Amino acid sequence: VHPKVWRACAGAAVRIPKVDSRVYYFPQGHMEHATPSSSHSHSPYLLKSLPFVHCHVSSVDLLADPYSDEVFAKLTLTPLLPFRLPPIDNQHDADRNDAVVSFSKVLTPSDANNGGGFSVPRYCADSVLPSLDFRSDPPCQYLSITDVHGVAWRFRHIYRGTPRRHLFTTGWSKFVNHKKLVAGDSVVFVRDSEGMVSVGIRRTSRFAMKTEAVEAAAEGEGFS
């Protein structure tokens, strides 16, 4: 998954440490996010005695679940128990220089219901999507937008109605049904520096379908 797309899907509040940085691992927080069956069985002594563990981040993978499209981060940590190194800069992003624009919208019932299209917020159409040719009436174009797996989805983007508004019509309901989206889920549109548009989704917290993804996401959110 492209890092910029991943970040847009995960949301602005999520911070992921860089490779080779140092972080503090909070076992208690990880335990509370894990499933009840697997969490309370191993090494309670260690967990209780160590509120946090200083670790070295040896790998960071930004991944997406093939089934649910949920994004999550997989971190490999190496404990640095005897040492105490000053944390290095986690702020600087190597991928900050290439500009991307993204827009996220929570799906309304009208967006998610079958038989409906998608109301594209004005700002999203203006800043993320390719601009329409307003000489035609109504202005209309077909967009090929790729998801986190690289699969391209084709949407008809039209500007119509009174008053005028941006809509996705043809292709939208197939996307909703295939991704099993419901009202309350979010979609994220991202335009990278070359003008390519991607789409990601973030599901509302009606419980996750895949425990591993939840645990891994919790792992990521535990750091800051």
Place this chain on the structure above:
Amino acid sequence: VHPKVWRACAGAAVRIPKVDSRVYYFPQGHMEHATPSSSHSHSPYLLKSLPFVHCHVSSVDLLADPYSDEVFAKLTLTPLLPFRLPPIDNQHDADRNDAVVSFSKVLTPSDANNGGGFSVPRYCADSVLPSLDFRSDPPCQYLSITDVHGVAWRFRHIYRGTPRRHLFTTGWSKFVNHKKLVAGDSVVFVRDSEGMVSVGIRRTSRFAMKTEAVEAAAEGEGFS
């Protein structure tokens, strides 16, 4: 799965040994049916040196795959290497006394295509299905038919057209789609001694979707 339904689905050619009987296990046959990756790795010496092994059947389970509906038998075998006991009677079926009637049909493209019903062969309608009330015109009834999992399927059974023929209309395509049936697959209708009608399916040999079921079925077919 009820033994009679299981047998109708598996086909008349399939013979399954009884519990506590003695059978000969042919490792070579089992190997050839197993997947290439798992078959050629273990104990080739034993397999080559023993063309068949005399075994005691300690359990027989007639099962159906929850996803594909494919029926298969699971046998538990105990080798009787030092002994040679005369095989006991495998012919007598404890469940032979209760009479059942069954009919099997290979699905035509018209049966399997969407938008189509199912042509019920005359003999199947006469001998397996409850008889219609021919005073109404056209004669028509709704049938509740259970599959191997005990799930009931409702079919509209009508006798119409010129010339007259038996058809399943409403409910049939839902069954075909849910079971993912295609032309060449078979359906089996069974009426037990109490008049209850069941339906089973047998898929054509475009390759099986679940390896375990194939191996187990091959295990069953290896005996005779």
Place this chain on the structure above:
DNA sequence: TTGTCGGCCGATCGCCGACAA
């Protein structure tokens, strides 16, 4: 006897502007 076809009717899908929040 029964497999396939074209006709046809009704249900659903999905595009539309109206209107109001």
Place this chain on the structure above:
DNA sequence: TTGTCGGCGATCGGCCGACAA
């Protein structure tokens, strides 16, 4: 600006008899 609604046209599912294999 944008969420929801009713209208309605196109498409599709699926029931039908005709006809031939």
